[in-house]
Amino acid sequence: SESVKRDWSIRDFEIGKPLGKGKFGRVYLAREAKSKYIVALKVIFKEQIEKYRLQHQLKREMAIQTSLRHPHVLRLYGWFHDAERIFLILEYAHGGELYGELRRSGHLSEKQAATYIASLTHALAYCHEKHVIHRDIKPENLLLDHEGRLKIADFGWSVQSKNKRHTMCGTLDYLAPEMVENKAHDYAVDNWTLGILCYEFLYGVPPFEADSQADTFRRIMKVDLTFPSTPHVSAEAKVLITQLLVKDSAKRLSLENILKHPWIIMNADPNGT
Numbered sequence: 001s002e003s004v005k006r007d008w009s010i011r012d013f014e015i016g017k018p019l020g021k022g023k024f025g026r027v028y029l030a031r032e033a034k035s036k037y038i039v040a041l042k043v044i045f046k047e048q049i050e051k052y053r054l055q056h057q058l059k060r061e062m063a064i065q066t067s068l069r070h071p072h073v074l075r076l077y078g079w080f081h082d083a084e085r086i087f088l089i090l091e092y093a094h095g096g097e098l099y100g101e102l103r104r105s106g107h108l109s110e111k112q113a114a115t116y117i118a119s120l121t122h123a124l125a126y127c128h129e130k131h132v133i134h135r136d137i138k139p140e141n142l143l144l145d146h147e148g149r150l151k152i153a154d155f156g157w158s159v160q161s162k163n164k165r166h167t168m169c170g171t172l173d174y175l176a177p178e179m180v181e182n183k184a185h186d187y188a189v190d191n192w193t194l195g196i197l198c199y200e201f202l203y204g205v206p207p208f209e210a211d212s213q214a215d216t217f218r219r220i221m222k223v224d225l226t227f228p229s230t231p232h233v234s235a236e237a238k239v240l241i242t243q244l245l246v247k248d249s250a251k252r253l254s255l256e257n258i259l260k261h262p263w264i265i266m267n268a269d270p271n272g273t
């Protein structure tokens with residue numbers, strides 16, 4: 001069938017509206033001309049990739065995302081290139097960016113937040129068993145499908161982790177202490193980030209936000225975690241966040257135990273919507 005076709009080209013697609021722009025190019029709504037199948041086409045400029053010497057990282061992102069098959073991981077169907085651009089043929093997420101929903105509503109309900117955290121945990125458990133650490137889970141990289149189910153996108157910073165990693169990446173807010181200290185790190189960085197996201201879903205801002213990167217850095221290293229009195233958040237949610245935002249990566253709650261946590265059991269919608 002078409003979907004296993006190898007040699008795609010721009011002529012196979014009708015390009016629609018721009019959906020947004022990333023660091024190295026734009027994402028467009030597009031339709032495969034013959035099947036009328038709707039996709040998102042991510043256009044990346046080769047000169048940008050060469051300028052920042054990210055060829056190997058892009059190849060790694062593409063190899064990783066092509067190999068992953070999970071309901072909460074955005075599919076990369078294939079790719080092609082021309083003289084100056086690389087095109088990624090991606091699953092279209094009809095609901096757009098989760099970030100948009102978070103900004104519109106200010107903060108999410110405990111049920112919605114727990115449902116997204118459970119979906120993310122399932123997706124990360126799948127990635128970790130495939131030896132993939134995402135390392136850059138943040139609201140901008142989270143999309144929603146037509147049923148409001150979460151999809152992790154943008155594996156730009158993920159790595160096939162055979163051993164510990166040392167490379168810096170991402171904005172500070174979501175980085176675990178061992179990453180901001182540029183120390184060796186492993187899978188548990190994604191567990192830390194789940195704690196950051198759970199806090200941000202419930203309060204509307206990340207826990208260590210500060211006016212300067214230096215202050216954010218200090219707050220992360222101190223694990224300077226405080227819970228505002230509004231909006232009201234249940235004690236169970238605070239317990240889960242506190243069990244994830246632990247400086248010693250070996251002491252963070254495991255993905256398996258997140259899914260068994262009382263707050264998740266009580267609040268997450270089993271079919272992820």
Ligand SMILES: Clc1cnc2c(Nc3ccc(N4CCOCC4)cc3)nc(-c3cccnc3)cn12
Pocket residue numbers: 019020021022027040042090091092093094095096097143153
């Ligand atoms: Cl990859 C990928 C797959 N699908 C998407 C997507 N989908 C999408 C759907 C719907 C709406 N709208 C729904 C009605 O209200 C207005 C927005 C936006 C994006 N957006 C982005 C994106 C969005 C913003 C910035 N950088 C990328 C990337 N995507």
